[in-house]
Every structure is written in structure tokens, then in C-alpha cells.
Amino acid sequence: MAPKKIGDVILDVRNISLRFGGVKALSDISFDVREHEIRAIIGPNGAGKSSMLNCINGVYKPQEGSITFRGQTFRHMNSRQVAQMGVARTFQNLALFKGMSVIDNLMTGRNLRIRSNLLLQALRWGPAEREEVEHREKVEHIIDFLEIQAYRKTPVGQLPYGLQKRVDLGRALAMEPQVLLLDEPMAGMNVEEKQDMCRFVLDVNDEFGTTIVLIEHDMSVVMDISDRVVVLDYGKKIGDGSADEVRANPDVIRAYLGTSH
Amino acid sequence: MFYRENGQFQTSYQADQQIFPVRQDRLAILALIAFAFVGVPLLADEYLFRAILVPFLILALAAIGVNVLVGYCGQISLGSGAFMAVGAYMAYNVFIRVAEVPLIVALLAGGLCAMLAGIAFGIPSLRVKGLYLAVATLAAQFFFDWLFVRVPWFTNHSPAGTAEVSNLGMLGWSIDTPLDKYLFVLGFVVVFAWLAKNLVRGPIGREWMAIRDMDVAAAVIGIRPMYAKLTAFAVSSFIVGVAGALWAFIHLGSWEPLAFDINRSFQLLFIVIIGGLGSIVGCFFGAAFIVITPIALNQMLPWLGALAGVRISTAMVGHAELMIFGALIVWFLIKEPHGLARYWSLTRHKLRLWPFPH
């Protein structure tokens, strides 16, 4: 096996603090993500992991701190802008478009690239049709990649949980992101579903060289697939480094003591 | 049962993405359209055209517009009637004030004005969630009701406040007999249904549904809620506006604002709910249902009453109608949120798998 090469910092989060009214969800979090690496953010439930992602892709606006992406620094992000810059994400508790088929869910991931105007779309004329086909092809490659060919036209609502998670990932991949934020991709899965998901994450990482930021509350899952790990607890960063370093970190051990993982 | 799909394999995405990928469906729909254009005129009589077919078609068209907004984009609207009114009155003004303007142009102009109005009143939807929107659209309803009553310019200062159009026609074809009207409207409806279908199954349609199903996720994949919602409002009120113009010009001929009051808005909403939220074909089912039920009730109830020895006044029929629709709405929302269209697609599905149930 050739070692995969990790590039320089692509995403840099500096001193992020986030409050909901009085509640402090994140306090002064800083960490960086390098190109092509798999970066895990772990921590017990309610440690503020999801809030962190939501700050990165502009769902929440942190009160303090800054986020630097590819050299551009932002006080806080704006969802569309983030998407345009090539950051995609999946959601912890599935946020699929229930009323739509697998294909259509994935197609929405391509919408940023749609050029043809409403009139053309209404007439399904030349360019509109061509675009549709072009994107469908991309989407089909992802369907093939995630091995969900048998379900492409099923409404996602009817799919079992494990598959819905895959579709969620697929929708993110359809954006051809440079950075992929995964919010507990293995939550609520059985063992082999978890293994599949791990395989997909790794494949995404080395097939497309996508940088991956991965949230898990279950240490065991992520430790062996991620290059570096950040540990959050009660909105504070208590550890950062390679899997082994983190495992050795006393604070981390303390945070995880008693928690059933 | 009638499906024979072996050998109907798709070798291109175009083929796979057409509206009716299955041959039997294509044939069926073509047959249906052909029948509507040729068969119906041979069979139907004046009453059928005037009292059922024409209103049915126009309401279906309006419902398509409402469905784009409510069913596909998930934005509630209680003001569709108002946008129909805008369509009707602006088309009217274009028609009488611009010399030599072709009928079609007038109708579309009405639609465009409705579109602008729709966008204006849709703006709050950018800031607020569905519930508040209900009020914004009500605002539209009451505002326009008032506008067309109180501002005489819109009714061309006609003393009675009624607008009236006559000797309509296009390309030398004068549209006066009920049959002409039916064919004219039918043409409109077919074309618009097709356009609408293309929209909802295309990129913009997916944006609308994404906003409807999970707006946060939609935003995260780069869909702009503002753009999606406003386009929904625009397209919706355009179609509704055109429908309004047709309703006024073709169906009524002369009309008052009352024709487009809040009850019209409710009626359209009911068509969409009963017919099926998020389904174009559902609009036709719903419209048919709404048009036929009252007529049926008018026939049946007195007769039933007579059986029971009670005489049923037309007023009572009206009230019964209200109750029945009210109950139906609740029933559908509880039992089958996707309305009659759902039953339709289920049947089709079963036919495809026949004799298997799943």
C-alpha cells in the first residue's frame, strides 16, 4: 500500500464560540483540517460536535471566532457560499427529502451547477434537457459507487435506515465537494452497516481525495479510519492529535469514563 | 394487468427521464388527449360544456398553480382567489385598453400581473414560516377584493362595477359557442399542464420540494430559500392568474370581484388537498370532484330527503355541501394526505405488478 499524501491546511477554525441565548454551546474552539485527511471530531453526546459543523457550513452564526477556508477568512459562513466553495455535509438525524426518489435526492446535490433558466426548464428545451442528462450521469456514478442501484427510483422514505444514510452521503457526494462534513454517519447502524459505511468513507477519501471531517460519539469506530482527532466535551476542546495521542490523553479518558462506549 | 414491460429497456437518460417512460402509459395519455379533443366534442352537450367541462378545466388549471406553491413548495396560500382576480382584471384592462390586442396576449398579460402581485405578497415568506404566510396571503385576498370593488379604474368605471368582455376570438376563430370555449380552454390546460410538469420534475421542481421537505438541508446544499420560494410564488400566481383570466373571459363573460372572493381561494386549496398535494394529475381529480359533488348533491339530497319525508331546501344543500367538504378535508389530511392522486398511483402500481400485490 502506498501511503496517501496529506496536503496543507485547507480549513482552519479559530476561537469559535457559539451561544444560544444564555447557553454556551461552543467556547473558544480552534482546530485545523489538512487537505485529503480524515479528521474526526469526537466527544460525548451534547459535547457540541454538531454545533461545530453547523458553524462551519453556516447554519449557525458563531458570536466569536473566524473560519478560514482555502486562505479566505470569514467571521461566519453563509450556507450557499459554503456550498459553492465545495463543502458538503451529511446529517446526524437524516435530513433527506422524504417525498423524492433516491435519484432526485442526489440530483438536488447538483442544483448549484444548473445553468438553464426557468423558461428552458419549462419547455425542457435543448440545454435544459442536456443539463439534466449530464447531471443524471454524474448522479448515476454515485449511485454505482454507493451500490444502491436496486433502489434508484424508490422514494427515500421507504428505504431502511442504513440505506437512507447512504443516500444522505450520496447527496453530499453529488456536490463533488472538496471537504465533506459527516455528522455521525454510523449512528444507529448495525455492525456490518458500520463496516460498509467505513469502507465508503475511506473509498471517498482515496478515490476522490476528498477531505473529510467526521463526527462520532463512538470513539472505537473512528479511531482506526481517521488521521487526526479532535475531542470536544461540554463545548470545550480537550484533546487534539493522532488517534493514539488522543487515546492516551487523560482528559479524554476522564470525559469518556462512565460513558457507555 | 395491461402492462407488458419486458423489452422496454432504456438505453439513454432522455428516454429514462421522459414523463411517461412506460409505453403503455404514453399510449394511454395520448388516447386520453385525443378523446378530449375529438371524442368529447362529439358526445357532450351544451350543458355539459358550460356547467361542468369548462369550469372543471379552468379550476384544474388554477389548482395546478396552487399546487406548485402549496403542494410542491410547501408554502400555504389562502389568497389564490385574489391572484385569479388580478389575472382576470388586468387581462380585462389590457384587453379593452390596448387596441387590437390578441386574446392570448391579454390573458398572458393578466397572468404576468398576477405573477408580480404574487411575488410582492410572497416576500414575507422569505422571513417567516408557513403559518405566518397564511396571513400574508389573506392580506392579498382582502386587499384585492377591496381594490377591485373600490377602485373604479379596474372595472373601466362601469356603473355596476361589473367587467364584461364579448366577441372573443383568435386567428379568425371566434370563440362563442360552448364547444369553442371548451376547446380553447382545453388547449390552454394541456399546454400549461405540460409546462408545469416539466418544471416540477426539473431542477427548480426539486428545489421547491427540497425546501418543502427539509429546508435546512436544502440550504446546506446551496439552494437559496429566497429564490426557490419566490419562483414558486411567481410560477404559481402566473398560472393562477391565467386561470383567473380564462374563468372571467371564457367561463363567466361578465363578472364581479365576488367571483374571486376568499371562498374561491378555499375552493382551490380544497381541490389541491383532495386531489393530492404535490401532484399535477391530482389537480384534475380534485377539480372534477369539486365541480361534480355540488351538482350531485343538488340532485341527490332532495331526493334522499323526499325518501325520508323531509324537504330539503337549496340552502340546506349548500350547508350540507360545506359540511361534507369540511369533513372530507379533515378525512383526507388524516387518511390520505396525498389525496386522490395517491389512489391513482397505487392503482397504476398494482396494475404494473398484477397479479402480485407488491
Place this chain on the structure above:
Amino acid sequence: MRTTFPRRLLEHSVQRPRAAAMREKRYGIWQAIDWQGMAALASELAAGLHQRGLRRGEHLVVIGANRPRLYAAMLAAQALGAIAVPLYQDAAAAECVFPLTNAEVRFAVVEDQEQVDKMLEIRPQCPLLEHILFDDPRGLRNYDEPGLAALEELFASGRVFVQQHPDFFQEQVDQTQPDDVAAMFFTSGTTGNPKGVVHTHATLLDRAAAGAQFDKLTENEEVLAYLPPAWIGQNIFSYAQWLACGYVVNCPESAATVTIDLKEIGPTYYFAPPRVLEGLLTSVTIRMEDASALKRRLYRYFMAHASRVGPALMDGQTIGAGDRLLYALGNLLVYGPLRNTLGFSRVRVAYTAGEAIGPDLFTFYRSIGINLKQLYGSTETAVFVCLQPDHEARADTVGVPCAGVEIKLAADGEILVRSAGLLKEYYKNEKATREVLTADGWYHTSDAGFIDASGHLKIIDRIKDVGRLRGGANDGALFAPKYVENKLKFFPYIKEAVAFGDGREKVCAMINIDAEAVGSWAERRNLPYAGYTDLAGKPEVLQLIKDCVEQVNADLSRDALLAGSQIHRFLVLHKELDPDDGELTRTNKVRRAYIGEKYALLVDALYGGLSEQFIETPVRFEDGRSGKVSARLRLGEARTYASVQQAA
């Protein structure tokens, strides 16, 4: 057909360059490769392989599902005079070691990462294996083992090479002769290492053509290639006959989508071993159970009618107008839709082979208007020996010898075959070859059988299992236990059957009831029972089985040759035969001898003419504990029939 596969390819690409050769469902649509494209693929790949040093006469293994590029690889290899050796994609790594070493394989063309990993795993044992060429690069980006390369690279370099040497491919193809070895198929013998069955272009194409001519196959057939290409059956249908006829072979999208793809394509020429058909029928039954009462009644009614008149229709007999009308109605309401949902609407010819097929299963398909037929053949005979002509399909025969086949029966009843399609040899196995191939070109099928009155071949058993009756009424008569047992097992009530008779004066049988079928039968008669043993012991059940046995006897009596094998006495076993108790093999075949010893008591009772026998047997339960079941068994007498006709 004295030619070679690559030549056929070129002929097609000249005659019908734009016609589809293969379709592969990839990325949601059926992507076609026309003959010209196929030829291009083959020639480029050939060039690529040539550059990597693939020599005439050496072997190249191909491992993977049905993929056009893998078939192209076979063509390329054969064009270069090399020998394609398809291996089962689901075989364990260890199982691949023998073939690779045995055939000194240097080249492996494989489908994907899974197969690559296998090859890398066994590389230490197969030092000769130099080149591992994969079709799908997924997950292989970071592999850097020596000799590992993507087919794509070969296509690329090959393309360049072809431009420089436009005539290369043609020259190579011309050098390859019909009698050169084309392919080798490994058959796993019951004992010892698998044997490599060597076939030349001529042998395979000869049979392929014979089969095609028999059913008048044209270039317009559609075939779905869904079975392992390493199995000669699939290989004949989706390779040899594909090139012989030039029809379209369709490759499914993935194993998970085969049923969907089958429905989409709707093949016109279909092949399935009985177990596949069995599975389909089961799924039909299960799905129908969830259907509404009305549908179920409709279905039952029309299926009943179908099984009554369907086969007759299929056999081209004329039936009453009323029946025909009813059948037409059924065709509209049930059969047609059923064929459609199964994917058989367009089937013109369908074959099953490999094992005996139950009459019910067989009639089901024929009665709903699918022209399902049986054929007889094996890897060594390149499949086509006997086929059933349309209108002459029966469950218990395998049809008439097809063009170019001679059949004769050895003294012991073994079927001998001679045709231009026989194997050349077993690779590097003189001894085995000599065992099956006589000097004058007869192949020993090691099947026992005979030609029945209607000229159809009937297979009765493996020759080694066939015995003789000794003494009694039909002394010396043929005894085919498996044949008899199969006939019994085709009854839903009978799960297993063991027939004895070799060296005895009459045939007796032990029978295992099917707990489920008989159970529900008992419930319908509200016949109370406590557990298997009790149920098996019921006199009513004995009667039920008796009827089955007598039907079998009646059936057997029709063949003079087998009339002797009629079952005189039988019993219903008190326990289920079980691999855990060593009574069945792991593949659930009865171990007759072992059972004979284990239940000697019962055997003696059967032959001793006892009417009852107490027995106690140790059993091992799922949880590993062992215990005893005991019962007092009743023994049954079955009516036998006089042989109705003389042997053909």
C-alpha cells in the same frame, strides 16, 4: 462450424458493424457495444496482452461476473492463440490455487478489487502469476504490487500499438486454427482436484451451432447473462452461441438487480437450472399469498385451468374451443401479466438442465405459456447432446439427440456419446481422459439411461448407483434408486426417500415426510398430532404416502426397463434424515449405504414382511445435545403394476 471465435467476431463486425453485440446495464441505462466496438475492444486488448508477453498456447484466467470487457479479454486471448480459463468469481482464494498452478497461468484478468485481493493472497502459492489485470479500478488506487495493472492501461497501449500495426489483430486471428484449444473449464470432481476440460474452437462452436440450428436461433435473440461465466452452461449461451449466432447478450447491473434487469430486457432465449426456476416459483407463491382474496381466487382458478390445458397447448395439441377461450381469458388476466412480471413475456425458447426437474415445477412454467424445455449435456460434451423439440417437452425425459450426436448404450446401461463437440482431453490428466474417452471417440457420460418409446433419452441415475435385482419375479432387472427416489420426492408430501433393492428380489423404500406439507394436510383434515414422530406414525399419513408410492409404481410400470424397480413395501421414518446424524451429505444427498446399515433393523423388517417394527435411534439436536427417539413403525404394502409395454 469450422471456424474460431475471433473469426466469428470479425465476420460479425464486418457484416453488422453497428448492430449491438452486448449490452451492459451501467449507470442506470443499458449501454450497448456494437460488433465493431467489440472487435475494437478485443483487438486493442489483444495488442495490450501481446505487449505484456502473452504467448500462443498459454493460459489466461478470467475471473468475474458477466462483463463485456471480460468477454473481450477471452476473445483477445483466443485471438492470440492463448487459452481462456474462466474461473468462478465466488470461489475461495484457495480454490483458485490448483487451476492457476495446474495451467501454469501467468495472466489473470479479473473484475475488481475483491478478485485482485484473492489473486494477491494466493500469489505466494502461484509464483508463475505475473500479471493481474483488473477491469474496475475502484479501491485499487493505492495498490502498487508488481504486475498489477488496469485493463484500461492495456486498452490504451493497445490502441497505440494497433494504430502502428493495423493488421496485427487480423494476422493473429488468421494464425489461430479451429482445432486450437480455445478454452478450459474446471469441473470440480467429487474427489481429488478439479479436472480441466479442454475444448477447441471447433468443439465449442460445433455444439453451439447445433443447438442454435435445433431451435432456429437468429441474431435477433436477446439473452441475459446472469450465471457465472466459468460454468459451461453460461459460457455456451453468452459466448459460444453468442458468437455463433451473433445475437445480443445483456449483462445485468449487479447481482442485486438481476430480477429487475430480467424484467426490463425480457430475454427471448433463456436458460436456468432447476433451482433458479424453483426459487422463482416460490417467490411467486409467496407474493400471491399476500394478494387480496379475489386475486388469489382468480389466480388459483386460472392456474388450475392452465395446468389442465396449458401443457397440451404447448405440445401443439388441439383442445376444446371452450377451454381455449378460457385459456385466452386467463392469458389476459393471469398468465400474461405473470410472464410480464417475471420477465418472460418474450421468451421463445427456455432451457433447464443440470438436475432432474419436478414435474409440477416444469408444468407450471409450460402451462403459463413459457416454452421451457430440457436438455442433456455436460462440460465434456460442450452441453448440447439431447434437446427437447418444441411440443415434445416432458419432465422425465431430456429430449432427442441433436444434429451431429450419436448415442449408444453400454451393456450396463451407461450412455455413450459421440459428437464433434467432445472435449479434447482433461488437461494434464491422461488417466482420467482415457477413462472417459474411448479410442474410437465415444465419451462415457457415467449416466445410466435409455431411449424411451418416443425416441427421447431418459436419464435414470449415475451409473455407479444403478444396481440389479437378484432373484424374485424380475431377477436381473435394472434398479435405479435415485430415479425412484426423485419420483417420490416430486410429491410435496415427501421430503426424502431412500430406496433399497440392489441385490435383493424387490424394491423397498424408507420415506421421510415433509413436516410442513403433511402437517398442513393433517390440519385441513383436523387430524391432531404431537410433533414429527407422532405425525409420521399416523395410519392416515401412511395411507397418504401409500397413494404417492402407488402412483410412482404406476408410472414406473410404463417403462419395461424400470418396471422392476416398483416399490413393493415402504415405511415412513419416525425422524427426519439429518446431516448432523450423518444420514445426509452436507449438500443434503441421501447416504444410502450408511442409512442401510444404521436402519438395518427396518430394512430387515421391510424385507422380512413384518407389518410393524419398534425402533430406537440416537439423534443429535441443534444445541449439540444427543438423545433418543423411538417409535413403533407401521410398514406399508404398495400395489405394483404389470409392465404395460415392451422396452424400446
Place this chain on the structure above:
Amino acid sequence: MGFFLETVFAGLMNGVLYALVALGFVLIFKASGVFNFAQGAMVLFAALAMARFAEWLPQWLGFQSVLLANVIAFMIAAALMLVFAWAVERLVLRHLVNQEGVTLLMATLGITFFIDGFGQTVFGSDIYSINLGLPKEPVFILESLFPGGLLINQDDLVTAVMAMAMVALLTLFFQKTGTGRALRAVADNHQAAQSVGIPLGRMWVIVWFIAGLTALVAGMIWGAKMGVQFALTFVALKALPVIILGGLTSVPGAIVAGLIIGVTEQLAEVYIGPLVGGGIQIWFAYVLAMVVLLFRPQGLFGEKIIDRV
């Protein structure tokens, strides 16, 4: 000046009633997340019941006292509203738990139609009057301040007081009684409320009943002023812009907004109306609410909405 104050006062009169209806509205929204479009219909229904029974009872039971008739009629109407509340919970709400707001809203539309039809079938569809026997003759107050003083209708005063009393009562009920607290708990968090054993179903019945009462009182007062007729529905619908203005979930918001709208629309009608052809009362409140929405989506008093992901 005097005229202005009179207008303001008239506005306040309506405002109180708007507030009252809006209150019922807010209750329902807080407790069951339902945007109850049927509020208007409820007002009409209640008023119809009240008016008709007050008319029928004396005939049936043969007594004269208007007061008695009104009291009993009020009780019967109240009882009807209780049945109605129960039916709504039983037949509609419990089948639509955890549905999106829009769906629930549409369901209430269905309810609206049903009770409109039902009410008119049972009680007839003409214009009926409610006679509360209030002093009609106007009085002049503050004559010391202005020339001519202010012209005020006594019944307006009384009804205003009644409405305010009702509002005060409700507020008390919520702050002090256990049920009130339970309701507030439900409003704050359904799951939590359920987990501490508050029966959601019954809570819903209660709020719908209370809303019914507010509707009844409002209906009664309006009925007394302008007669019981279909138009009441639309008057009552003014509660919608009111609560939007006040913020869907805020009780004080509803009250204040009610007054604001009452006054502003009155002023607008009087001072702007004539310039544009009058009758702008129909839409003024809505447009006002809409404009507010643009700048304060959560309304004047509502709390900010945060989307959790």
C-alpha cells in the same frame, strides 16, 4: 381632537374584542401548535347558538325574562363549545399529532367549513340579534375638557368591561390555577409535559374549550352590536393579523396587538379611507401585520425562532 379621541375609543372597543379572540387563538397555538383558522367560525357558531337559544327558550319554556334566557342560552352555548372542543380533539387533533403546522392549519380550514355548515343547518342562516338588555343611549364625558365632550355608547363601555374582565380572568387562570400551569408546561414543551404525566389530550380539550369561551363572549358582544350573521367570521378573522403582530405565542402580545390593530385600523378607515374609496378596514389590519412581519418576523412580542439541526 374630540373626534380623534372618539375614533380611538371606538378602535379600542374593537381592539378589546380582537384581543379576546386572539387570546383564544394564542392559547390553542401554544398548547397544540395549531394555527386555528376556525377561530372565526367558532365565534359565529357560538354567537348563533347563543342568539337562537335565547330566542327559543322563552317559547319552549314559556317565560319572559330576557336576562334568564340569555344566561341559560349562554350556558348551553358554552356546553356546545365544550362538546365541540372534545370532538375536535377526538376526531381531528389526535390523528394529526406531530404533523406539520401547515397540515394542521388546513385541517382547521376543514373544521371551519364543517361548523359553518353545521351551525347554519341547525340554527339557520339569517341575521339574528342578541339582546343583552344593555343601556343603549349614548353619554357625553369629559365635557370639561372639550367643547361638546366625547360621545360614548354605554353598551360599548359595558361590553368593553366584560371583555377586559374575561381577559383578566384568563390571565389569572393561567398564572394561578394548576391546570393553567399544566397548560403553560404543555405550551413550552410537549414531550416534557407528557413525561411528567400531563395528559396532552385533555389539555387540548381544555384550551379548545377556553378558546370556545372567548369566541362565545366575543360572538355575543359583536352579535349584540351588529347582529349575528356570517360576516362575523371575517370580523373574527382579524384575530389572525392581531396574533401575527403580537407574536404567535405571546399572551400579552395578543392583547396589546389587539388594541393597536383596533385603533390603527379605525384611524386608517377614518382618515385614509376616504382618500382611497373607503372600506379599507377589510384589509388594513392584514397589510399592517404583513409589513411588521417583514421587519420583525417573530412579531412584536414573540421569541426568536432558532432552527436546530
